[in-house]
Amino acid sequence: MPNTRRMLVLRAVVEDYIRSREPVGSGSLTRNHQLGVSSATVRNDMAALESEGYLVQPHTSAGRIPTQKGYRYFVDRLATIVPLSAAQRRGINAFLSGSVNLEDTLQHAARLLAQITGQIAVVASPSLASSNLRRAELIGLSRGTVLMVVITDTGRVVQRTLHGPLQEDPNALADLSDQINRQCQDLPLDRAADRCRMLADSLTEGRDKSMLRLVATIFDEMATREQTSGLYMAGTSQLTHSQAVSLGDLGSLLDALEEQVVLMRLMRAQSELSRESNGVSVAIGTETRTPELAHASVVTSGYGHARSRQTDGSEADEPVAFVGSIGPTHMDYPATMSAVRAVASYLTGFLAGGGEP
CATH class of the missing domain: 1.10.10.10 (Winged helix-like DNA-binding domain superfamily/Winged helix DNA-binding domain)
Structure with missing residues (x-):
């Protein structure tokens, strides 16, 4: 030392x-x-x-x-991460506030972060597994077919089509939707599934009971099967032309970006560590445990808040997704860390407002 x-x-x-x-x-x-x-x-x-x-x-x-x-x-040894100036923060808000929905916001966030840092920006969309139910609607389409529309607190909108001997009366479907929302609003999707099963068990056999069981199955599927997120990337072209990375290292870096599952696993783990390090986590070279990133650094921050059930039955507050910057080991760490944290902070506020601009 x-x-x-x-x-x-x-x-x-x-x-x-x-x-x-x-x-x-x-x-x-x-x-x-x-x-x-x-x-x-x-x-x-x-x-x-x-x-x-x-x-x-x-x-x-x-x-x-x-x-x-x-x-x-x-x-x-960076005692504090120097915050962006008021003008820079206003610029971020102005650039991102023009987005029309969650996907548009995340795409804009990736492009903005790439512009600020001159490096590759990666922004993940929240997975359904880390989302809470905001509202569910059941809409009759035709005989035996009902459209289920699920809106989460992270701005995701998912549609599923249900088939079978289902409730068809529009008023009855609206009443059932209201009942689901009263019982399940703001719950994680796995708990919403449990609540729908409890409601179904309290009813005698009938179409409402069948509908609630199907709805519970859909919530379970959304909570357990979609553990991955969509990735929005920007900045590859400008990093290629900046000569900040050697051709050999650039090739390896591009190979790493192709392995999205590996990249997501790395950045998700780093985003969880960021809660204990001024909101930003940095993995340098071999610390990434990814050979293609041996000459790169990854700066990551989680955004959003979700209550997650732990193995011991307790609950903990975890980020719903991550935002990060990937560049050479000689990157400007203070500036990159400030930019990543600022964009993550904006996205957290965006989600807290219901995922609406």
Whole structure:
């Protein structure tokens, strides 16, 4: 662990390398930073940091660049994440407030984050498994066919068609819809299924009983089968043309983006960790446990709030989805972390307002 002065030297090296992408020498550090010591002392500190694994010298006569360990130390010692300015926050609100629905908002959020960071932005839509019921409607279509429309608190709208000897009277379907909503509104979908089964068990045999059992089955399906989310990505083209990543690393990064299941698993896990780290989690290089991201960093934040049932029967507050930025290990960490957190905060507010602009 570096001493206080070495920590300042390391921070200065990381900041200068992020800005210039050129190896940093002791002379430039003493010129550009008020370290209060001579160039020779800084050179000794840099040699010590190299021996401790925080810096590396790519060429004998060149300066030094941070290692993964150096970036990790830098990120962990960021006392606070500098918030975006009021003008930047107003810009985010203005850009995203023009969206017409949840999907449009998430697409806009990905494009905006990519523009701010110059990196690849990934925004996941909330899965139905992490959503609560806002409203359900049963609408008769034809004899033996009923359309079930489910609206969740995360703005998702899902339609399912039910077939069989079902209730057909429009007034009876409206009454049954109202009963379901009175009993199940704001419940997670698995608990809404349980409540519908209880309602069905309280009735004598009939079409309402059959309908409630079918509705419970649909809620169960939505809660257990759709564990994945849709992904909205932006920024691949601009990162390709920015020359911020070598061609070899870019190819590996693009391969990682193709493996969406792996990417989602990584970023979902990181978003859960973000609750304990100023709302943002950073995985650097091999910390991603994804070979294609060995020379990249992933900055992630969860957004939205959902009550989740734990294995011990208790409930915990968890994010419903995530927003993240993927770029080179020499990314501007403070700026990227601020942008990711700001976009996540907007999306959380959007969902709290019912998923409506």
